Amino acid sequence: MLINTYTRPDNNFVSGIGMKIYDDVGTEYMDLVAGIAVNALGHCHPEIVKTIKKQSEKLLHISNLYHTTEQHELAEKLVDLSDHSRVFFCNSGAEAVEAALKIARKYGKQRGHGKSKILYMKNSFHGRTMGALSVTGQPKYQKEFKPLIGGTEQCELNSIEDIYKKISGACAIIVEPIQGEGGLVKAEVEFLKKLREFCDKWNCLLIFDEIQCGVGRSGSFFAYDKFGVIPDVVCMAKGLGGGIPIGAVLVNEKADVFAPGDHGTTFGGNPFACAVGKTVLTELIDKGVMAEVDKKAESLRKKLELLEEEFDIIEEVRGIGLLQGIKFKKDPGDFIKYALEKKVLLVGAGDNVVRIIPPLNISMEELDKVYIKLKEILQGFKGGER
Incomplete structure (x- = not known):
């Protein structure tokens, strides 16, 4: 029915709150795309x-x-x-x-x-x-x-x-x-x-x-x-x-x-x-969300740099603020698909980069969860040799 302008997975999302998003069978996902940097305050912010x-x-x-x-x-x-x-x-x-x-x-x-x-x-x-x-x-x-x-x-x-x-x-x-x-x-x-x-x-x-x-x-x-x-x-x-x-x-x-x-x-x-x-x-x-972005960005970047040190498939961490990215040594398309299987939404960019784009009001505790989840996915991905 839709003009074929996007290659999309079969997942059908119906609701979200904060950094969480849910499909039509109630499965929860971690959203690190934020609508491609649109959902600055996450999904369904009460205000x-x-x-x-x-x-x-x-x-x-x-x-x-x-x-x-x-x-x-x-x-x-x-x-x-x-x-x-x-x-x-x-x-x-x-x-x-x-x-x-x-x-x-x-x-x-x-x-x-x-x-x-x-x-x-x-x-x-x-x-x-x-x-x-x-x-x-x-x-x-x-x-x-x-x-x-x-x-x-x-x-x-x-x-x-x-x-x-x-x-x-x-x-x-x-x-x-x-x-x-x-x-x-x-x-x-x-x-x-x-x-x-x-x-x-x-x-x-x-x-x-x-x-x-x-x-x-x-x-x-x-x-x-x-x-x-x-x-x-x-x-x-x-x-x-x-x-x-x-x-x-x-x-x-x-x-x-x-x-x-x-x-x-x-x-x-x-x-x-x-x-x-x-x-x-x-x-x-x-209400002060902006005042915390630099601190959260520093925390996120340090976490991504820990992943860079641990996993050989990562070449570099780059970005600014809460627009961070992981540059892979080869096309990360399969990694993004694998992350979706593991209930995390990610989006790619040029130069083999995967963007990490959380909402700006993400908490420090949620940033810890992002690190843990990305580490689990990288471990399961095994450098692409699946």
Whole structure:
């Protein structure tokens, strides 16, 4: 019945609470995917459930032809947390990237003397819509859909020399502070600082895709704070809605170029999604979840490094905050399938990496359980010789 866009196991999940998820026969699983970094507060967080019930009885959708309190409150909270002045709400990460690319093109035309080229990084992932795909540095996603949108050029991550050679004619550079799907590869601080300098010098926009590494996942609400570099545009989604679809684009005054009619969305920023987004931010910021992420991340990383020392099939532990990964010495596909048999959900990434993505409100006791369970699975997997 469904278009064949995902290869999925036969498991049918019907409910969840916190880090636990249950299938249709009542079997319990440990969820270390978190909806691919979406469920920032785990499954069915009581405050999110309360907000959903309350808002569903109040107002779901009226379109962006009108103001709503929920949209304004969420926008205000994001602006207060950021170094930016305006927000555009949409429904997903790919939509956020699409909006950012349009902002870049208009900026180049209006304020950049007609410049239109957009630079992006090798092994990046920005989404599967045509614009986002055109700045995704992975041929396996692009090859069946060419010709893509023109006026883009790929660069080597962390190679300022490559950027320097290609920046002529650019209106923007888009980069993930840490490549999520690409294998949890971090951009170097000095590289990002140079990008900031170049964008200032050559009058172009610096766009950070924080769709996976943002909303507290890195240990700071915005990942850019971890790197000490402020972009002109920030793309957000995933954890912002805690499970409800929402995306956002933040711009500073430099990048504030949209005028009525330039862009839009029917569903984006509806009061339902924004009410949930505000609840997520309240839990993360006002109620202290964010304050514990760095400590929990350090604990998780030490546990994963213990596994690296014990099991030869692990080559490296990498990541940031509670977006950690185990790099295997060969394709970890069979390991992920074996983990599912042992009732643990895991997701892969590029470069033979398995991502470990718990909810941000995971307890220290639950982190101990994660370590014990992963160790059991690695022992049973026997280095892939099953």
